[in-house]
Amino acid sequence: MSAETVRLTVSQALVRFLANQWTERDGERRRLIAGTFGIFGHGNVAGLGQALLQATEEDGVDMPYLLARNEQAMVHASTAYAKLSDRLSTYACTASIGPGSTNMVTGAALATVNRLPVLLLPSDVFATRSPDPVLQQLEDTKALDVSVNDAFRPVSKFFDRVWRPEQLIPSALAAMRVLTDPVETGAVVLSLPQDVQAEAWDWPVEFFRDRTWTVRRPAPDAAELDAALEALRGAEKPLIVAGGGTVYSRATEELRSFAAAHGVPVAETHAGRGSLPWDHPQSVGALGSTGSRAANHLAAEADVVLGVGTRYSDFTTASHTAFGNPEVRFVNLNVAAMDAAKHSAAMLVADARTGLEALHDELGSWSADPAWTRRATRLAADWQAVIDGAKRLDHGPLPAQTEILGALNDAMGDRDVVINAAGSMPGDLQMMWRSRDPKQYHVEYGYSCMGYEIAAGLGCKLADPSREVFALVGDGSYLMLASEIPTMISEGLKVVVVVVQNHGFASIGALSESLGSQRFGTRYRYRDDESGLLDGDVLPVDLAANAASLGANVLTAKTVTEFKEAIEVAKDAEATTVVHVETDLYSPGLPESAWWDVPVAETSELDSTRAAYQTYADHKRTQRHYL
Known part of the structure; x- marks a missing residue:
């Protein structure tokens, strides 16, 4: 050698x-x-x-x-x-x-x-x-x-x-x-x-x-910056859409300062949730198909939309129906030109932090119409009252999912992390979660992959052991991929896994029903000999026993009060702990205020499907390209 x-x-x-x-x-x-x-x-x-x-x-x-x-x-x-x-x-x-x-x-x-x-x-x-x-x-x-x-x-x-x-x-x-x-x-x-x-x-x-x-922080091009400023200065009803790039760029402080100085309401995507503290005066919550009524009502009227680090997925745009103003214009601040160009926008290809700083400096004393800012504040307050109601439904005999999520949110510290990815929980979480830290809301909704949650809990705990990590998982996702519980235990890592069992696919079941397919194939049941369908008795699946067999500490809860008590015990535990709670598959969620494009059978012998198709056709008429 x-x-x-x-x-x-x-x-x-x-x-x-x-x-x-x-x-x-x-x-x-x-x-x-x-x-x-x-x-x-x-x-x-x-x-x-x-x-x-x-x-x-x-x-x-x-x-x-x-x-x-x-x-x-x-x-x-x-x-x-x-x-x-x-x-x-x-x-x-x-x-x-x-x-x-x-x-x-x-x-x-x-x-x-x-x-x-x-x-x-x-x-x-x-x-x-x-x-x-x-x-x-x-x-x-x-x-x-x-x-x-x-x-x-x-x-x-x-x-x-x-x-x-x-x-x-x-x-x-x-x-x-x-x-x-x-x-x-x-x-x-x-x-x-x-x-x-x-x-x-x-x-x-x-x-x-x-x-x-x-890792570069590219500054905006002068010509692009001028075009973005021109669009914003002409806005009477501006709205900011904060995406994941805001968080990854660590531009959340700049966003907060910008929104406060210029009176612009801020709506968030799944990846951008927590860009503003939930009680920030300009925060109007989540946008899109699983968004808040406040954000969606503002999006319907906004004349200029400033996208910061968002790729505008169909859930964010409500399948191209969220932004209803016929004259709406977009300014897209994004490090990726592909995303900056979406919706025929005034492109601002730059890092989120450097771009916001440049916009803020050049806008000076400009601000949104005070009446628009006040309207946003009122709508946001009204939506918080809706969330409070969803947390205290007093549903029974099994608790509602929103009651469990609300109890978990109340029990978590500002720096704690909640993880989710699939099923009905991402929708409820985006609508109702109250974050103060940009890392608290960890919901994977780009791919929405069942089975992500527990494995992600392991990754998050490795990334920052100082944070309490709560992997929130439905029974469907748990059954697909609970394998990393033993890995957590072997590595001496403490994660709280919250298993919400409702004996079926709540999200797809509700979607199926809304599309005229009557929840077909979405419940965990025995096959019925007479009907030939999976609509018999509930399967005797014991996920708590399964988690215990993998080496986790296990706590079970049957009521919201018991769930709150179990979470407190889990927070004090030194090892990975699973909290198991059963919820009502048919419990009410939060009111929806936007649409998601899932095609319905155009012809059918089922009355339920024909009715659903008419509703679908009505929504399709409001869908458009933003040109």
């Missing part, structure tokens, strides 16, 4: 390289890859598995390894870690060839949809092809270089297969560039053939030096 090179396997080199990658923004320097989740099999046990062992035992390389129980779950945990870390740090995930690796595809899609960085290291077939076809290898008659890992390509921001050791150098550097780019970030995949993982090569020592990747 010469002074300029060191002989290592590809896996050993990759681990050493990853341990020396850093991010920096505003003077804060962090490890880019904080550790590695993994599940070993014949594709990586002698490659990355050996390298991670050697890094710890012999080389003094700082690369913590965590044993996950499910490959999809470890990607979710890494993504949640990145979300709580404002995209400045994440985990790597390694899995074996075949099903181990393809189990990560769903996690990759979630990360990319939500624009959160995660590094995936799936194992692959032999580069030499000597033993082909190996166990779990896909054989494609059209191309011998295709494997199941090609499924990652459409759901990742960067994909490369490392066929030779020396290819790792440009591939690894490109991977770090994408992970740290606020515009391009998402799932990054380095597919590693199992023989290449164990192959040795003489690596330039320079490859392993410390590298710091600056």
Whole structure:
């Protein structure tokens, strides 16, 4: 070995390289890859598995390894870690060839949809092809270089297969560039053939030096800034839509100052929830299909909409029906040009913080019409009264879901984190949750992936052990992916898992009913011999017993009062604790004030479907492009 090179396997080199990658923004320097989740099999046990062992035992390389129980779950945990870390740090995930690796595809899609960085290291077939076809290898008659890992390509921001050791150098550097780019970030995949993982090569020592990747804060272009200012100065009824970019950019203080100085009401997306404290004078709550009546009424009248770090998903725009003013104009402040250009907007391609600072400085004493600001305040206060009512329904004999969510919200501290992703709870949460901290509301609603919640609890606790983490999960999501409870326990991490059981899919059941499909196939029931449908007795599923069998402390509650008491006990516990409560599948939610486009059968023999289609057609008439 010469002074300029060191002989290592590809896996050993990759681990050493990853341990020396850093991010920096505003003077804060962090490890880019904080550790590695993994599940070993014949594709990586002698490659990355050996390298991670050697890094710890012999080389003094700082690369913590965590044993996950499910490959999809470890990607979710890494993504949640990145979300709580404002995209400045994440985990790597390694899995074996075949099903181990393809189990990560769903996690990759979630990360990319939500624009959160995660590094995936799936194992692959032999580069030499000597033993082909190996166990779990896909054989494609059209191309011998295709494997199941090609499924990652459409759901990742960067994909490369490392066929030779020396290819790792440009591939690894490109991977770090994408992970740290606020515009391009998402799932990054380095597919590693199992023989290449164990192959040795003489690596330039320079490859392993410390590298710091600056996370940029681009300033707005002067011409774009002028156009944005012109639009805002001409507004009589302006509205701000705060998205996830506001939080990731740490622009929440700038947003609060801007809104207060200029009297502009602020509505929030799921990812932007908590950008303002819920009781800030300009906060009007959530916007869109599961938004507050206050925000949606204002959106219907707004003449200029300033989007800050939002990608305008269909839930935010109520499927292009939320903004009802025929003359509405958009100004979109976004680091990504793709999002800034949406709705024929005046584009302001910049970092959320630098963009808001520039707008604030140039607007001077300009402010919204005081009557508009006062109207927003009144609507927001009226909506808070609706929330108070939903928290105190006195529903029985089983409690309503809104009562449980309200009790949890009341019990949590400002810095605590609530996690959710799928079912009816994201809708109720967005409408009623009262956040003071921009990190408290952690609802994954870009992909809305069932099973995200418990794994995300693990990731959030790793990202900030000082915060209490509450993983809020329905019985449907729990049954799909509760595997990381043992991981929490083995790592000595305390997460409170709140399991809300209603013996069915409440969200899709209610949607099915509204679309004329009569809740078909949405309840957990025995099959009825006479009807042939799944509408018999309730299944005897005991999720509390299941959680106990995984090693968690378990508390059960039957009433709202018992639930409040159980949460207090769980908060004082030192280990992962599951609080189980049963709610009424048919309990009322909060009043809806917007629409979501889910097509209804255009022709049907069912009266319920025909009626639903007429309602659907009425809503479709209000849908439009914003041009």
